[in-house]
Amino acid sequence: MNHVDLPLWVTIPGTLLLVFGGLLVLIGSAGLVKLEHFYARMHPPTMGTTLGTGCVLITSMLVSSALEQRPVIHEILITVFVVMSAPVSAMLLMRAAVYREHRKRPEPTQPLDDIGGTIPPRD
Amino acid sequence: MNAVFDYAAWFASLCFVLAMLCALVRLFIGPAAQDRVLALDTLYINGMLTLLMLGIRSSSTVYFDMALLIALFGFASTIALAKFLLRGEVIEP
Numbered sequence: 001m002n003h004v005d006l007p008l009w010v011t012i013p014g015t016l017l018l019v020f021g022g023l024l025v026l027i028g029s030a031g032l033v034k035l036e037h038f039y040a041r042m043h044p045p046t047m048g049t050t051l052g053t054g055c056v057l058i059t060s061m062l063v064s065s066a067l068e069q070r071p072v073i074h075e076i077l078i079t080v081f082v083v084m085s086a087p088v089s090a091m092l093l094m095r096a097a098v099y100r101e102h103r104k105r106p107e108p109t110q111p112l113d114d115i116g117g118t119i120p121p122r123d
Numbered sequence: 124m125n126a127v128f129d130y131a132a133w134f135a136s137l138c139f140v141l142a143m144l145c146a147l148v149r150l151f152i153g154p155a156a157q158d159r160v161l162a163l164d165t166l167y168i169n170g171m172l173t174l175l176m177l178g179i180r181s182s183s184t185v186y187f188d189m190a191l192l193i194a195l196f197g198f199a200s201t202i203a204l205a206k207f208l209l210r211g212e213v214i215e216p
Contacts, residue, residue, distance in 0.1 A: 015131040022138030029142035032149050045165040085198040096208035097157040
C-alpha cells in the first residue's frame with residue numbers, strides 16, 4: 001500500500017494506536033446496539049468519538065509527518081472540532097429525549113375537585 | 124515493520140466498518156426518534172474515521188478535507204435534528 005518505507009518511530013506507535021482506536025470504536029458501537037435504555041445508549045459511542053478519533057488522528061499526523069519530512073499538524077483541526085462539538089450535540093440530544101419522554105407520560109386524569117376532596121373556600 | 128502497520132490499518136478499517144454496521148442496526152430498529160438521531164451521529168463519526176483510514180493507507184491528503192467536511196456537516200445535521208425533536212422546528216422566528 002504505502003510504497004514508502006515508514007520509519008520505526010511511526011510504525012510502532014501507529015500500529016498500537018490503530019489497534020486500540022479500532023477496538024474502542026467497535027466496542028462503542030456494539031454498546032449502542034446492545035444496551036437497553038436510551039440514556040444508557042448515549043454513553044458508549046462517545047468513547048469512540050473522542051478517544052478513537054484521537055488515536056486515528058495522531059496516527060495520521062505521524063504518517064503525514066514521516067512522508068512529508070516535516071511536522072504536519074493540520075489534523076488537530078478535526079480533533080479540536082470533534083472534541084468541542086461532541087458534548088454539545090450529546091447535551092442537546094439528551095434534552096430532546098427528556099422532553100419527549102416527559103410529554104409521552106400520561107397526564108393526571110382527574111382534576112383535584114372531582115376526586116371528592118373539597119377545596120377550601122378562599123376568604 | 125511496514126507489513127505489521129498495514130495489517131493494523133486493515134484491522135482498524137474492518138473495525139470501523141463493523142461499527143458502521145452496528146450503527147445501521149440501531150438506526151433501523153431504534154424505537155424512538157432520538158435513538159435514530161444518535162445512530163446517525165455515530166454513523167457519520169465512523170464514516171469520517173473510515174475516510175481517515177483511507178487517507179492513511181493511500182498516503183494522500185485529499186481525504187483529510189473530506190473528513191473535515193463530514194465532521195462539520197454531521198455536527199450541523201445532528202444539532203438541527205436535535206433542535207427539531209426538542210422544539211418542533213429548526214429555525215425559530
